[in-house]
Each structure stands twice: as structure tokens, then as C-alpha cells.
Amino acid sequence: MVRVIVLVLGFWTMLGGCKGNSDEYRELELRPTLNTDTVEILQMAFKPAILKVPRGTLVVFVNRDLVDHDITEESGTSWSSGVLKPQQTWSETFDQNEDYFCSLHVVMKGRVEVDGGRMTVDGGR
Numbered sequence: 001m002v003r004v005i006v007l008v009l010g011f012w013t014m015l016g017g018c019k020g021n022s023d024e025y026r027e028l029e030l031r032p033t034l035n036t037d038t039v040e041i042l043q044m045a046f047k048p049a050i051l052k053v054p055r056g057t058l059v060v061f062v063n064r065d066l067v068d069h070d071i072t073e074e075s076g077t078s079w080s081s082g083v084l085k086p087q088q089t090w091s092e093t094f095d096q097n098e099d100y101f102c103s104l105h106v107v108m109k110g111r112v113e114v115d116g117g118r119m120t121v122d123g124g125r
């Protein structure tokens with residue numbers, strides 16, 4: 001009997017990722033896929049300027065430019081990354097469409113479009 005249990009545990013371990021922590025295992029079951037995507041900041045622009053993603057995608061912003069930038073929600077009130085120095089990254093999960101800009105260089109604008117996402121409420125602009 002003990003031998004059977006050892007074999008089963010060994011098989012689970014081979015299947016990958018189960019470290020014997022039941023909470024961790026449960027979390028993996030509940031969140032089977034975490035979508036991620038990337039926006040690069042390069043030559044004073046967000047690339048791509050419009051990123052289309054499934055709802056709940058974790059978007060990683062990477063500053064590949066030579067100067068500081070930030071990522072700030074368009075109205076400037078909902079969220080902001082704070083200053084991102086060259087080679088620094090910042091990430092945010094998107095559940096709805098969001099327009100954003102760089103508050104250090106206001107001509108830099110970008111948008112994340114979520115599949116089936118609602119339009120963000122325009123903050124009086």
C-alpha cells in the first residue's frame with residue numbers, strides 16, 4: 001500500500017509543479033492560464049500603441065528607451081506606474097479598456113483594448 005502511494009506521489013511530481021502544498025495546487029487549478037502580453041516603450045512611443053488582449057491579461061510595460069517614462073491612466077487619477085527608469089518594468093492586469101499616456105511626455109499615448117471590455121468612463125474630458 002505504501003509503495004502505491006509513493007508511486008502516485010512520484011507520478012504527480014513528474015506531471016509537474018506540484019510541490020506538495022495543497023493551497024498552491026488549488027491556486028493553479030483555479031487560475032489555469034494567466035495571459036500576459038508586453039508593451040515596449042521605445043523611441044518616445046508605446047509599442048504597440050494599441051494592444052488588444054483577453055480580459056484579465058497581465059500587461060508588462062518595459063522601458064527600452066534611454067530616458068525615464070511612466071504609464072498613467074488618461075484622466076491621471078485612476079492609476080500610474082510612477083517613474084520607470086530605462087530597463088525597468090511595470091505590470092498591471094486589465095479587465096476593461098484603458099487609455100493611458102506618459103505624464104512626463106504627454107504626447108506619448110497608448111491604449112489597452114480588452115475583448116468584450118467596456119469603454120472606460122470618460123473623466124470629464
Ligand SMILES: [Cu+2]
Nearest residue numbers: 069102104105
Ligand atoms: Cu515618457
